[in-house]
Amino acid sequence: MNTIKVTLIKSMTGRIxxxxLCVKGLGLRRIHHTVEVQxxxxxxxxxxxxxxxxxxxN
Structure with missing residues (x-):
């Protein structure tokens, strides 16, 4: 399967x-953290x- 690189670029402080939970589900932990997901x-x-x-x- 193809993978996608996802990077968190803004803080989660004060978000809905x-x-x-979506950001956590993607496996992102902190700003500028990058993960590859399916x-x-x-x-x-x-x-x-x-x-x-x-x-x-991509």
Whole structure:
């Protein structure tokens, strides 16, 4: 399967609890932390929900 690189670029402080859980579910822990996740509809949905805090690369 394809993978996507996701980087957290904004702080989670003061965010909606569901958005914080999406970031945690993606495996991101701190600002400028990058993870590679599988490209699936579920992951894409999580990324779309918190797109304003992330940088996404193919």
């Amino acid at each position: 609890p569901n958005h914080r 490209d699936s509809p579920e992951i894409r949905g999580m990324i779309n929900k918190v797109h304003y805090m992330l940088r996404v690369e």
